[in-house]
Amino acid sequence: MNQSESMISPGPTPAAIASAVAAKGVNHIGIAVRSLDAQRAFYEGVLGARFESVEEVRSQKVRVAFYALGPIDNPVRLELLEPTSPESPIAQFIEKRGEGLHHVAYTVTDIAGRLTALHQAGVRLIDEYPRAGAHGSLIAFLHPKASNGVLTELCEPRRNANGHAA
């Protein structure tokens, strides 16, 4: 720890963080993989998860496959992330730590407002502003040091014409 780090204030209280994020639930669990194709046998064949879609998220240099488990109307989702370039953050993650659990994403409303509140509360962020995620969602990552080593994503699902999450 260098001198500037040791002088950082204790940080926000748990209550301040809870009110800043106000997570509505777990949106998905992100898993870093070398190859989406190589994972199908496990997620479909072994776990019995339902394959939903594959999409490329260019901002992150990844291809993303979604699998769903459980009730059709309220499933648990897994997001498998395959790097499309060695510069992808996912490629760098796999290089350092191997394939495996990458992040947990929480559903929020008003993601831009949440990020402002977190920033004001002194929570370290990777993204101070929301960016485009899969399925037209808006996403942002907290810094892993702000969440005790678990990379944490906030996710605001795209709304359909009725104002419901798509």
Ligand code: ZN
């Ligand atoms: Zn994610």
